[in-house]
Amino acid sequence: xxxxxxxxxxxxxxxxxxxxxxxxxxxxxxxxxxxxxxxxxxxxxxxxxxxxxxxxxxxxxxxxxxxxxxxxxxxxxxxxxxxxxxxxxxxxxxxxxxxxxxxxxxxxxxx
Amino acid sequence: xxxxxxxxxxxxxxxxxxxxxxxxxxxxxxxxxxxxxxxxxxxxxxxxxxxxxxxxxxxxxxxxxxxxxxxxxxxxxxxxxxxxxxxxxxxxxxxxxxxxxxxxxxxxxxx
Numbered sequence: 001x002x003x004x005x006x007x008x009x010x011x012x013x014x015x016x017x018x019x020x021x022x023x024x025x026x027x028x029x030x031x032x033x034x035x036x037x038x039x040x041x042x043x044x045x046x047x048x049x050x051x052x053x054x055x056x057x058x059x060x061x062x063x064x065x066x067x068x069x070x071x072x073x074x075x076x077x078x079x080x081x082x083x084x085x086x087x088x089x090x091x092x093x094x095x096x097x098x099x100x101x102x103x104x105x106x107x108x109x110x111x
Numbered sequence: 112x113x114x115x116x117x118x119x120x121x122x123x124x125x126x127x128x129x130x131x132x133x134x135x136x137x138x139x140x141x142x143x144x145x146x147x148x149x150x151x152x153x154x155x156x157x158x159x160x161x162x163x164x165x166x167x168x169x170x171x172x173x174x175x176x177x178x179x180x181x182x183x184x185x186x187x188x189x190x191x192x193x194x195x196x197x198x199x200x201x202x203x204x205x206x207x208x209x210x211x212x213x214x215x216x217x218x219x220x221x222x
Binding site (some may be wrong): 032034036038042043044045046049086088092096097098099100101103104 | 144151152153154155156159166168201208209210211212213214215216
């Protein structure tokens, strides 16, 4: 059973702080890892993808991957109220190459 | 300019009816997907369709059937609708099973 686990939250951080979102996955053969942001009533929006161990930075977002620990995280620096959303971790694995999503972490950035 | 579009946005119907949801992408991608997001916001793959190869999530009832007239379109037909089918259905597309881009969703309510 392929699983992707996230803390459901809610996670609250003050404006300007660093928000740290975590995700673990069970399938060691997983190939690619993604973070999606979903505002209430909207569709998931891809914000980061990471394929190899280490850090990947894009603006205020940094994705971190540790395949040995089966762990992927997303850091949001200088958090803004507009970052308040549910963040979904997704893992691509298996011969069918299908995405498995975590249940999401609800982030609230307080002004 | 819409990359992935779906119609209708809302669908309200009675139990036992048959309905269809349409999806179109103008990204030139070769793979399309249908996802179901339930009331707890859990997003789950239903189907992926790549170069006429259909991969079905084994948990999907056979009342659900995808149909792809061409690479840019993937429709979802649902027969004999049940109360438990109420959810938001998202279409997505990607190139070669990599980064997936989602449509706006169709909120299905079965009465």
